[in-house]
Amino acid sequence: MNISNIFKTATLLCAAGAVTLMSGCAANQAVSVNGMAADGHEYLLTVTRPNQLHVIDTETKQVVRSCDVPGTFGTGAVQPSPDGRIAYVLTNGAEDVYGFDITNCDITFSAKQSQNGVKVKTFISLAISNDGKELYTVQNPTRKLNDRYEVLAPRLAVFNTADGLDAKSVRNFPVDRRITKIMTMKNGEVILGGADIKAINPVNGEVRMLSALQNWARGADWIPPDAFAMFTQGEHVGEYIMPYFTIKWNGDPGDMEQAEFWWGMSRIDIATGEVDERETVPFEFIVFNWITDPNDSNILYGAFNQLSKHDLSQNKTVDVIDLDHTFYSINMDRSRTIYIGGTSSDISIHNPDTLEKIGSIQLTGDMSTSDLRIARLL
Amino acid sequence: MKIKKSKHALLSVSALALMGTMLTPAASWATDGETLIQEKCLLCHTNTGNPEAPYSRISQQRKTPEGWHMTLNRMQRMNGLVISSDEVQAVIKYLSDTQGLAPSETAPFRYVLEQKPNVVEEVDPAYVEMCARCHSNARFGLQRRTLGEWQLHVNTHMAINPTTELHALARDRDWYDIAYNDVVPKLAVDYAFNDPAWNQWQAKVKPSLNGSWSVAGFMPGKGDYSAVLQTKETSKDNFSVSMKGHYADGTPLQGEGSAKVFAGYEWRASLTIDGIKMRQVMAAAEDGSSLSGRMYQSAHDEIGGELTAVHGSAVVALSPSAIKQGQQKEITIIGADLKGSVSLGNGVQVVKVLSRDADRVVVLAKATGSASVGMRNVSVGKAKAKAQLAVYDEVAAVQVLPNESIARIGGNGGNIAKMQSTYRALAFSAGKDGQPGTADDLRLGYMQALWSLQAFDEAAEHEKDLKYAGSIDGNGVFTPGDAGLNPERKFSTNNVGNLKVIAQVLDGDKAVEGDAHLLVTVPVFVKRAIQ
Numbered sequence: 001m002n003i004s005n006i007f008k009t010a011t012l013l014c015a016a017g018a019v020t021l022m023s024g025c026a027a028n029q030a031v032s033v034n035g036m037a038a039d040g041h042e043y044l045l046t047v048t049r050p051n052q053l054h055v056i057d058t059e060t061k062q063v064v065r066s067c068d069v070p071g072t073f074g075t076g077a078v079q080p081s082p083d084g085r086i087a088y089v090l091t092n093g094a095e096d097v098y099g100f101d102i103t104n105c106d107i108t109f110s111a112k113q114s115q116n117g118v119k120v121k122t123f124i125s126l127a128i129s130n131d132g133k134e135l136y137t138v139q140n141p142t143r144k145l146n147d148r149y150e151v152l153a154p155r156l157a158v159f160n161t162a163d164g165l166d167a168k169s170v171r172n173f174p175v176d177r178r179i180t181k182i183m184t185m186k187n188g189e190v191i192l193g194g195a196d197i198k199a200i201n202p203v204n205g206e207v208r209m210l211s212a213l214q215n216w217a218r219g220a221d222w223i224p225p226d227a228f229a230m231f232t233q234g235e236h237v238g239e240y241i242m243p244y245f246t247i248k249w250n251g252d253p254g255d256m257e258q259a260e261f262w263w264g265m266s267r268i269d270i271a272t273g274e275v276d277e278r279e280t281v282p283f284e285f286i287v288f289n290w291i292t293d294p295n296d297s298n299i300l301y302g303a304f305n306q307l308s309k310h311d312l313s314q315n316k317t318v319d320v321i322d323l324d325h326t327f328y329s330i331n332m333d334r335s336r337t338i339y340i341g342g343t344s345s346d347i348s349i350h351n352p353d354t355l356e357k358i359g360s361i362q363l364t365g366d367m368s369t370s371d372l373r374i375a376r377l378l
Numbered sequence: 379m380k381i382k383k384s385k386h387a388l389l390s391v392s393a394l395a396l397m398g399t400m401l402t403p404a405a406s407w408a409t410d411g412e413t414l415i416q417e418k419c420l421l422c423h424t425n426t427g428n429p430e431a432p433y434s435r436i437s438q439q440r441k442t443p444e445g446w447h448m449t450l451n452r453m454q455r456m457n458g459l460v461i462s463s464d465e466v467q468a469v470i471k472y473l474s475d476t477q478g479l480a481p482s483e484t485a486p487f488r489y490v491l492e493q494k495p496n497v498v499e500e501v502d503p504a505y506v507e508m509c510a511r512c513h514s515n516a517r518f519g520l521q522r523r524t525l526g527e528w529q530l531h532v533n534t535h536m537a538i539n540p541t542t543e544l545h546a547l548a549r550d551r552d553w554y555d556i557a558y559n560d561v562v563p564k565l566a567v568d569y570a571f572n573d574p575a576w577n578q579w580q581a582k583v584k585p586s587l588n589g590s591w592s593v594a595g596f597m598p599g600k601g602d603y604s605a606v607l608q609t610k611e612t613s614k615d616n617f618s619v620s621m622k623g624h625y626a627d628g629t630p631l632q633g634e635g636s637a638k639v640f641a642g643y644e645w646r647a648s649l650t651i652d653g654i655k656m657r658q659v660m661a662a663a664e665d666g667s668s669l670s671g672r673m674y675q676s677a678h679d680e681i682g683g684e685l686t687a688v689h690g691s692a693v694v695a696l697s698p699s700a701i702k703q704g705q706q707k708e709i710t711i712i713g714a715d716l717k718g719s720v721s722l723g724n725g726v727q728v729v730k731v732l733s734r735d736a737d738r739v740v741v742l743a744k745a746t747g748s749a750s751v752g753m754r755n756v757s758v759g760k761a762k763a764k765a766q767l768a769v770y771d772e773v774a775a776v777q778v779l780p781n782e783s784i785a786r787i788g789g790n791g792g793n794i795a796k797m798q799s800t801y802r803a804l805a806f807s808a809g810k811d812g813q814p815g816t817a818d819d820l821r822l823g824y825m826q827a828l829w830s831l832q833a834f835d836e837a838a839e840h841e842k843d844l845k846y847a848g849s850i851d852g853n854g855v856f857t858p859g860d861a862g863l864n865p866e867r868k869f870s871t872n873n874v875g876n877l878k879v880i881a882q883v884l885d886g887d888k889a890v891e892g893d894a895h896l897l898v899t900v901p902v903f904v905k906r907a908i909q
Contacts, residue, residue: 094540119537121540123540123541123544140540142533142536142537142540144537146422146423146424147422147423147424147434147435148435148530148533148534149530149533149534149536149537149538150533151533151536151537151554177543177552177553177554178543178544178549178553180544195549195550195551195552214550214551224550225550226546226549226550227549227550228544228546228549305869322868322869323869324869324870325863325869325870326869
């Protein structure tokens with residue numbers, strides 16, 4: 001590669017990045033932040049036990065930095081900020097949130113959600129506003145009195161990220177029980193994935209239905225879906241994806257002979273809010289999480305004991321390979337390289353076209369239930 | 379997934395050291411109990427001022443000694459109660475006696491107190507998914523509470539186990555709302571705090587459990603045994619006990635220990651028998667004429683078997699309990715102080731009395747070829763048998779018990795031991811209709827069998843479960859494989875498996891087979907007094 005070529009590419013990237021970055025780009029074409037390649041360069045974020053946040057360069061597949069997270073391991077939920085610079089991590093038994101500057105491990109934000117005798121648990125629900133100024137969590141509070149507990153109503157809590165350490169929520173709005181995966185849409189609403197998928201306006205708390213799952217109106221021939229997510233992904237294509245499992249009876253409810261077993265999903269385009277809710281492929285094996293191929297939204301990849309590839313246009317599993325062990329989470333970088341993580345201490349790297357394993361990243365501890373997120377550092 | 383299942387396999391495991399601590403003698407709990415509650419519990423609980431229910435939360439529940447133990451354990455572990463173990467024992471004793479369960483209330487759920495493994499519970503559909511997916515129905519079936527106390531306990535579940543509402547079979551419904559508003563009112567009726575059974579039992583004069591008992595029991599790997607159990611009340615509800623007897627093959631059995639009685643009938647004993655620490659969990663009959671329950675190894679509660687103790691001199695059991703037409707064989711008659719001549723009923727002749735001990739009489743018996751098929755009453759002198767002898771033509775069917783079972787991998791350097799599972803072969807003859815599996819089948823009792831294993835289904839065959847999951851010995855004792863990931867297996871799976879346990883009973887030159895399902899699975903990390 002000749003010098004002028006490198007120069008051209010850098011300028012081009014810089015121009016693209018500058019729109020959001022709004023900083024002098026031309027002056028410094030070697031775009032980096034604290035020595036880390038930036039300008040949209042992608043980093044993989046995950047948490048391992050005992051409690052470290054790892055920042056992994058998707059180009060070199062090397063861990064560039066590991067930050068100690070205060071408190072005991074939570075669920076390992078991670079939410080990158082829109083500029084990719086800050087990673088918000090749920091920790092301390094899923095009660096506290098800490099924000100880390102991924103370029104130096106500095107803690108820029110913290111919120112202890114349990115206060116005044118009220119214990120608050122957040123089941124992975126972390127999201128950030130499009131301007132990075134507000135952090136959203138769903139809080140599930142209980143209160144311990146002298147000789148009994150009270151169960152309080154869950155709520156969306158809004159924090160100002162600029163409040164820094166020991167931030168307190170600035171607004172709260174009631175939400176449904178059982179909410180796990182949440183994500184902010186381009187219009188600012190926050191998708192709440194629980195029994196049904198709803199959207200809440202974090203300014204005034206208005207809630208609307210996006211995708212009725214538990215309360216879908218399909219009649220007795222279908223069982224209400226078992227929709228569940230303990231992992232967040234979809235940022236690589238700008239979507240929220242909630243997998244579900246359902247049964248179509250084709251006759252008497254309970255008659256397993258006639259029944260069809262289906263995987264399905266509710267997939268929401270976060271730019272438009274458009275919902276794509278449908279059955280995907282027949283249930284043949286367990287798939288924990290799905291991601292969409294950026295080149296073809298009919299292609300999904302799924303992971304658990306197998307890495308699988310599915311074509312929604314045919315409702316078919318088109319390819320499947322066995323993995324070395326069980327994995328929970330899956331994600332993809334800009335070059336369509338697949339990363340599979342969670343459970344143990346190694347991230348398995350795969351080619352999306354052949355599913356073949358092309359690499360592995362060894363971490364210092366088990367990822368357990370942790371997210372595997374993509375941060376694009378600007 | 380909303381597929382209704384009414385049967386629920388109970389994944390039973392140990393009660394840890396519970397029984398052990400329960401048996402440490404604490405001198406004067408009867409008087410101390412109430413004082414201790416006032417001193418120790420009212421730091422957090424309140425005096426309600428209502429003499430019917432003086433202590434908040436505490437006065438409106440009734441449960442077994444194990445149930446109270448679980449609650450007090452949580453008070454210490456999660457709520458900050460500071461109390462010595464002697465004081466805990468005193469409080470358990472006091473609450474079990476004053477807010478316990480009547481014999482009729484514990485009767486349906488004794489298996490869980492007895493730590494009996496592999497029980498399949500019949501669970502009301504209202505509870506199957508809502509409650510009995512995490513623990514046994516027995517855990518709450520052995521409690522009686524007011525509506526308010528059931529409600530508060532649902533809140534406790536939500537608070538100490540916040541993901542309760544997110545598990546499979548919970549997240550597909552409004553779990554908290556259903557639990558609080560639908561399940562709780564039903565619990566308050568099915569397991570109501572106010573029940574005449576308890577008032578009547580409390581009013582009753584409790585029988586003395588002092589004296590000499592004839593014991594018949596079974597121990598996996600060893601077989602049937604007979605013994606005399608001597609009990610001596612050293613202070614109210616505390617006993618010193620000794621047991622002396624024989625296994626069916628003549629090997630002697632001997633042990634000593636102590637026992638405590640709760641609520642007038644709950645017998646909990648700890649003995650060392652032939653060097654092995656054993657526990658007895660029994661219930662006394664309401665008239666005090668017998669005790670029945672299970673005895674198991676303290677360190678491996680899956681290794682145990684039922685036992686029955688009958689007050690005074692009686693025939694308690696026969697081993698074996700069937701004889702084939704035309705057959706001559708040894709039969710052990712189990713009971714205490716059996717004096718006088720032995721009668722085995724029509725067509726069954728006592729060829730010879732082989733031996734007599736305090737706990738048994740061994741005879742050589744012969745059934746004539748024409749002895750009619752059916753049950754015979756057995757007596758020794760004046761002692762009439764509770765047990766009967768079956769005369770049969772041929773073995774037509776074999777049931778392997780337990781029919782659904784679980785063993786758990788362990789060991790291999792880890793700190794959780796393997797959990798074995800044990801089987802017995804129960805034989806039947808066909809009865810008049812010549813068809814096994816019908817109502818007129820004759821139960822012949824447990825028989826010796828040849829034991830083997832098979833893959834349960836095609837998937838198990840494919841995964842080579844038979845090779846990895848474990849092995850069974852000649853006594854029907856299954857030992858699971860080592861814990862830990864096994865790189866030889868697909869996905870490096872650990873040595874779990876899905877197997878069929880096969881018993882072959884030989885009857886003349888014919889072999890009759892029965893089988894049972896065995897799931898070899900991973901260890902349980904949390905062990906509770908009541909699973």
